[in-house]
Amino acid sequence: MLSIKNLQASVEGKPILKGIDLEVKAGEVHAIMGPNGSGKSTLANVLAGRDGYEVTGGSVTYQGKDLLALKPEERAREGVFLAFQYPVEVPGVSNIYLLKAALNAIRKHRGLSELDAMDFLTLVRERLKLVEMKEEFLYRAVNEGFSGGEKKRNEILQMAILEPALALLDETDSGLDIDALKIVANGVNALRSPERAMIVVTHYQRLLNYIVPDRVHVLAHGKIVKSGDKSLALELEKQGYAWVTEDAPRASA
Amino acid sequence: MTAPVSDSRPLYLDAINAQRAALPGQTVPAIRTLREEGQARFAELGFPTARLEDWKYTNVSAIAGQLFKPVNGALATVSSEQLHSHLFADLPAHRLVFVNGRHAPALSSVGKLPAGVIVGSLAEILATRPNIVEPHLGKIAPTGTNGFTALNAALFADGACVHLARGAVAEQPIYIVYVSTGDTDSVMTTPRNLVVLEESAQATVIEQYLALDDARYLTNVVTEAALGANSRLEQYRLQQESTKSYHIGTWYVRQARDSRFISHTVDLGGLLARNDLHDILGAEGAECEFNGLYVVDGRSHVDNHTCVDHAKPRGTSREYYKGVLDGMARAVFNGRVVVHPDAQQTDAQQMNNNLLLSRNAEVDTKPQLEIYADDVKCSHGATVGQLDTDALFYLRSRAVDEQTARDLLTYAFANDVLSRMKLAAIRLPLEQRLTTRLLRGRSLNELELI
Ligand SMILES: Nc1ncnc2c1ncn2[C@@H]1O[C@H](COP(=O)(O)OP(=O)(O)OP(=O)(O)O)[C@@H](O)[C@H]1O
Numbered sequence A: 001m002l003s004i005k006n007l008q009a010s011v012e013g014k015p016i017l018k019g020i021d022l023e024v025k026a027g028e029v030h031a032i033m034g035p036n037g038s039g040k041s042t043l044a045n046v047l048a049g050r051d052g053y054e055v056t057g058g059s060v061t062y063q064g065k066d067l068l069a070l071k072p073e074e075r076a077r078e079g080v081f082l083a084f085q086y087p088v089e090v091p092g093v094s095n096i097y098l099l100k101a102a103l104n105a106i107r108k109h110r111g112l113s114e115l116d117a118m119d120f121l122t123l124v125r126e127r128l129k130l131v132e133m134k135e136e137f138l139y140r141a142v143n144e145g146f147s148g149g150e151k152k153r154n155e156i157l158q159m160a161i162l163e164p165a166l167a168l169l170d171e172t173d174s175g176l177d178i179d180a181l182k183i184v185a186n187g188v189n190a191l192r193s194p195e196r197a198m199i200v201v202t203h204y205q206r207l208l209n210y211i212v213p214d215r216v217h218v219l220a221h222g223k224i225v226k227s228g229d230k231s232l233a234l235e236l237e238k239q240g241y242a243w244v245t246e247d248a249p250r251a252s253a
Numbered sequence B: 001m002t003a004p005v006s007d008s009r010p011l012y013l014d015a016i017n018a019q020r021a022a023l024p025g026q027t028v029p030a031i032r033t034l035r036e037e038g039q040a041r042f043a044e045l046g047f048p049t050a051r052l053e054d055w056k057y058t059n060v061s062a063i064a065g066q067l068f069k070p071v072n073g074a075l076a077t078v079s080s081e082q083l084h085s086h087l088f089a090d091l092p093a094h095r096l097v098f099v100n101g102r103h104a105p106a107l108s109s110v111g112k113l114p115a116g117v118i119v120g121s122l123a124e125i126l127a128t129r130p131n132i133v134e135p136h137l138g139k140i141a142p143t144g145t146n147g148f149t150a151l152n153a154a155l156f157a158d159g160a161c162v163h164l165a166r167g168a169v170a171e172q173p174i175y176i177v178y179v180s181t182g183d184t185d186s187v188m189t190t191p192r193n194l195v196v197l198e199e200s201a202q203a204t205v206i207e208q209y210l211a212l213d214d215a216r217y218l219t220n221v222v223t224e225a226a227l228g229a230n231s232r233l234e235q236y237r238l239q240q241e242s243t244k245s246y247h248i249g250t251w252y253v254r255q256a257r258d259s260r261f262i263s264h265t266v267d268l269g270g271l272l273a274r275n276d277l278h279d280i281l282g283a284e285g286a287e288c289e290f291n292g293l294y295v296v297d298g299r300s301h302v303d304n305h306t307c308v309d310h311a312k313p314r315g316t317s318r319e320y321y322k323g324v325l326d327g328m329a330r331a332v333f334n335g336r337v338v339v340h341p342d343a344q345q346t347d348a349q350q351m352n353n354n355l356l357l358s359r360n361a362e363v364d365t366k367p368q369l370e371i372y373a374d375d376v377k378c379s380h381g382a383t384v385g386q387l388d389t390d391a392l393f394y395l396r397s398r399a400v401d402e403q404t405a406r407d408l409l410t411y412a413f414a415n416d417v418l419s420r421m422k423l424a425a426i427r428l429p430l431e432q433r434l435t436t437r438l439l440r441g442r443s444l445n446e447l448e449l450i
């Protein structure tokens, strides 16, 4: 599904990703861990197509297509979804409008007709239950005045409605209380299927108790320095990052 | 267009002399004096130049360089069918329509007025009940703060007169429409409105300025409003003049104890529009709220000068202006707030946010706070910027194409001001107009914004 080869990217002329290699197959869940500032969000943003990240080398193939050649909205229509580490507030645009616009754009791209108002609302209500959000959130401006945890749940709501083929979750668990963590994990697990893949960025092994990954990678200084199965996360929890990062090349200061 | 002249003052003074005898209310001493003062001040001042601080960014030499011939009506006839689509048709209101400055009874429908409420044309009320007008006209707005208000004082012939007696409540809004139509190139109208609310009275007044033809005319309007103790006035001012026109509007408001004034100002038209809104919170506990939106493109220019005079204690003022500029448009915002030594516990807030859609658009925004009391809360903020790139990316990452995302964010930015309007019969059609302007005609239902 996703094949990242020697991906290098810079922000404002500063190299951040220094040769990432990653293969994700349909049906798999990969966890990416790693110290602060190691490039995890940069990787997620590059995959989603955010401006300001310059790809200086390597390639990303997604479902046989050159992902990096697509605009962000085209990537979304092709089934890529990024749950933001810091979801953005969009004053004046309601949640329900964005959900509808997004879903219909994706359906249109797939050659499906637009959902009518009734079917749309039925779908949204059902997914609201999944993430235990009140209906009133639909009519508020996107993320405006939402608490940190509500913003994260809102990301999962969008994901549950848009049903992406490739979901990138950037620290969706950060800032969640224990109950919310379970809710988010349930939302993610409900979406797991043989056709879908997920990349879950997290600092906490706790999330991986709920979302059990097929592979765990450690990203440090812009490179994947170690990969393993779910036991790697437990190991990291016990020992920290030093033992996996110390033989990795340091970022040139 | 007439060839520009170096000093048009003599031309205007000739025009004033030629018209004076025919102006309504000349037999009322206070009115006659007001006109004479206006003429004298105009002779003295002429039109403002860029040398004046208040006119530094708004150049009116195009107006000053020729005679805009004062008219009062005629030039064209308008049918109610022609007018219909331009009006807020779903708005039950006491409606007064003026065509090229003169009251058009056939197009007006004042209807039945509640007890204590007078709504009529100024010319008519000056003829029949001058005592309603005399104590106020020219007493709220100083005569001749600049050449435009002086000229208006010298030449005004008609306008709306609204008077609410103590405790009177006008349930339906009072809707004043100024229509420019026909061959109005190089023509000037000088409407004069007077709104008086006695103690505890309540009214909503809508002023709409529109054009049926794309002519190059000048509207030079002055509105005076006096709010008695505990009264409440909500004002809507909608400027949709022709794209070649000049609109100079001056509002003077004076508020008594615990009165509340809310103003919604929307500028969608005009080649050059200048609004001066001056509010004197002249007694304790007076409150005002100004909401403003300007959407400017091409080579148009919109200038909002506001001044809130906190003269007495415990006054509250809120100013919230937003602008969207495209093309080579230019906007000016100058928010003056004066807190006099007496005005302790004043609470004043001011915001002006501008969105630039083009590199060639320009904004000059300036708060001007003059605070002479110590126990006050005053804040102000001004921004000039582009669309939020994070919000743009967020929408695009949710499959919304870039152009739609830009349009949406622009619309949401501007609509924030309209959403403060209580009258749905005004707000919804304006939102519709805003969508045509900013959303390339996509319909609102489809958008379901907030
Ligand atoms: N817009 C930017 N301008 C300058 N530097 C940036 C920018 N975006 C990212 N960086 C830098 O790139 C590096 C990687 O940042 P990134 O956000 O990818 O880290 P991360 O692994 O997600 O960290 P965290 O665990 O704290 O979320 C950091 O040093 C960061 O300061």
Ligand SMILES: [Mg+2]
Residues within 6 Å of the ligand: A040, A041, A042, A085, A170, A171
């Ligand atoms: Mg991060």
